[in-house]
Amino acid sequence: MTITPEFPVPAPATALSFRTVDLRGRDLTLAGLRAAVPRAQHQTVADAEQKVLDIIGAVRTRGFAALSELALTFDGVQQHHPRVPADALASALANLDPAVRSALEESISRARRFADGQRPRNLDVELGDGALVSQNWVPVARVGLYVPGGLAVYPSSVIMNVVPALAAGVESIALASPPQKDFGGLPHPTILAAAALLGIDEVYAIGGAQAIAAFAYGVQASDAGPALEPVDVVTGPGNIFVATAKRLVKGVVGIDSEAGTTEIAILADASAQPALVAADLISQAEHDPKAASVLITDSEDLAAAVIVELDRQSAATRHADRVREALSGPQSGVVLVEDLEHGIAACDAYAAEHLEIMTRDAPAVAARIRNAGAIFVGDYSPVSLGDYCAGSNHVLPTSGTAAFSSGLNVTTFLRAIQVVNYSKAALQEVSGHIVSLSGAEDLPAHGEAVAARFQQKS
Incomplete structure (x- = not known):
C-alpha cells in the first residue's frame, strides 16, 4: 500500500520516495517481522569482508x-607517520571556538556523571565458614578509540569514547580519526581539540x-617513527568497513559492538506531532546517504502527514540531497x-540503534521495549539530545545487533575477575562432591588433586 498526501506538495528537484511497508493483517513470527521491516540492501558485510581482510593483512x-x-588511497593524504604532534593538539584547543568549547565541556560533564554512576561494585560472597568467592572489576590496560570522519565532524564521539574509558580507570588510551586533506593530513581540528580537552595525547x-x-595488532617501530602498541579493546562507530573490521578482529581484541551507519526508528500513534517526527527522522538521515529512518505507526493519517513534512523539511535542510537519498533508500x-x-x-x-517513543503514555510504552540501543521517551527527548548532551x-x-549487544558504557572497558579463597576446612566440606563429580565426568585427576590435600604425610 502506498500512502498519498491529501493535498499537493511542491515537488523539489528530486522527488522524495519514502516507501511504506504495510504489516496490517499479517500474522508474522519474529523472523517474519525481522524480514519485513526496512533494511539496507546496499553493500553487505559479506561484500566488504574481503576488502577489509586485505587491509588488515597489509x-x-x-x-x-x-x-x-x-591514507593516500582513501584520504588523498601524503603521510610519513600518523601520530599527531603534541603542538597540533595544543593549537587546536587554543583556537577552538569558545561556544563549541563550552558545549563540549557541558557534554563532558554530563557524560562523566552518568559514566561514574555506571561502574559496578566489587562483590564478596561468603558461602560458608572460610569459603569466600569474590568478583572484582578491573580495567583493561589499553584501549583504542575510533572517531569517524567522512561527511561530518564528530568531536562528540571523542567524548563518548573517552569518558567511559576514563571512568573505568583505563590508563593507556589511543585515539584514531581519519586524516583530512584540508587540514594538512591531520584529523579535523575540532576532533583534536576535544581530545586535548580530555587529556588524550596519543592521537593518530x-x-x-x-x-x-x-x-x-599494533605497528612496529620503523624509520617512519615510534611503534603503535596494540590495545586490549577497540571501540567507536564507523561505516560498514569499520564495523566489519571490528567483527574480524574480535577475539584478538574486545570490541564494544558493530556500530555501523546510523539508524532511527520512531514508534508513534495518532497523538504524535508530524513535524517533530519528520524533524527527528531527518536529523539522522543527515549523517549519511545510507542512514536508516523508520516510522512505525498504527495511524495512516499520521503517516501521511509525516510524509508531507519530510518532503517539506528535507527540501529546506542544508544537506538536502544526502537526506533525501537516505529517506528514499530501502533502509527507510x-x-x-x-x-x-x-x-x-x-x-x-x-532492534533500532535509536528508538523514539512518541505515543500516549510514552514512559509506559518505553518500559515494554526489549531491543534497542537507546530509547528516547516523549517529545522532549529527541535523538539529537542523546547525540550531544543527554549524558548517555x-x-x-x-543493524539489529541491539537484540544481543549494548551501547558503549563503562563495563566495556572492565573485566570481572572471580577470586576463590577457601580454607582447608571449607575445601574438605565439599571434597566428596568434587570427587563424585570428577568421576562422573571421567576426569578422576580432578578429584585426586583435592584428595591429595588431605592425605597423611609420611
Whole structure:
C-alpha cells in the first residue's frame, strides 16, 4: 500500500520516495517481522569482508608503509607517520571556538556523571565458614578509540569514547580519526581539540578498517617513527568497513559492538506531532546517504502527514540531497501496524540503534521495549539530545545487533575477575562432591588433586 498526501506538495528537484511497508493483517513470527521491516540492501558485510581482510593483512605485514599507502588511497593524504604532534593538539584547543568549547565541556560533564554512576561494585560472597568467592572489576590496560570522519565532524564521539574509558580507570588510551586533506593530513581540528580537552595525547591520523587493524595488532617501530602498541579493546562507530573490521578482529581484541551507519526508528500513534517526527527522522538521515529512518505507526493519517513534512523539511535542510537519498533508500520508510502491541513487536524485531517513543503514555510504552540501543521517551527527548548532551552514550549497536549487544558504557572497558579463597576446612566440606563429580565426568585427576590435600604425610 502506498500512502498519498491529501493535498499537493511542491515537488523539489528530486522527488522524495519514502516507501511504506504495510504489516496490517499479517500474522508474522519474529523472523517474519525481522524480514519485513526496512533494511539496507546496499553493500553487505559479506561484500566488504574481503576488502577489509586485505587491509588488515597489509597493515599486519607492512605496518606504517601500508598505512601511508592507504591514507593516500582513501584520504588523498601524503603521510610519513600518523601520530599527531603534541603542538597540533595544543593549537587546536587554543583556537577552538569558545561556544563549541563550552558545549563540549557541558557534554563532558554530563557524560562523566552518568559514566561514574555506571561502574559496578566489587562483590564478596561468603558461602560458608572460610569459603569466600569474590568478583572484582578491573580495567583493561589499553584501549583504542575510533572517531569517524567522512561527511561530518564528530568531536562528540571523542567524548563518548573517552569518558567511559576514563571512568573505568583505563590508563593507556589511543585515539584514531581519519586524516583530512584540508587540514594538512591531520584529523579535523575540532576532533583534536576535544581530545586535548580530555587529556588524550596519543592521537593518530588513521581512518577506516586500517585504524582498527593497527589498534588490534599494533605497528612496529620503523624509520617512519615510534611503534603503535596494540590495545586490549577497540571501540567507536564507523561505516560498514569499520564495523566489519571490528567483527574480524574480535577475539584478538574486545570490541564494544558493530556500530555501523546510523539508524532511527520512531514508534508513534495518532497523538504524535508530524513535524517533530519528520524533524527527528531527518536529523539522522543527515549523517549519511545510507542512514536508516523508520516510522512505525498504527495511524495512516499520521503517516501521511509525516510524509508531507519530510518532503517539506528535507527540501529546506542544508544537506538536502544526502537526506533525501537516505529517506528514499530501502533502509527507510513507514511501517504500518495494527495497533500499539503490533508496533512494539515490530520495534523489538527491528532492534533500532535509536528508538523514539512518541505515543500516549510514552514512559509506559518505553518500559515494554526489549531491543534497542537507546530509547528516547516523549517529545522532549529527541535523538539529537542523546547525540550531544543527554549524558548517555551515542556509540550504539546497529543493524539489529541491539537484540544481543549494548551501547558503549563503562563495563566495556572492565573485566570481572572471580577470586576463590577457601580454607582447608571449607575445601574438605565439599571434597566428596568434587570427587563424585570428577568421576562422573571421567576426569578422576580432578578429584585426586583435592584428595591429595588431605592425605597423611609420611
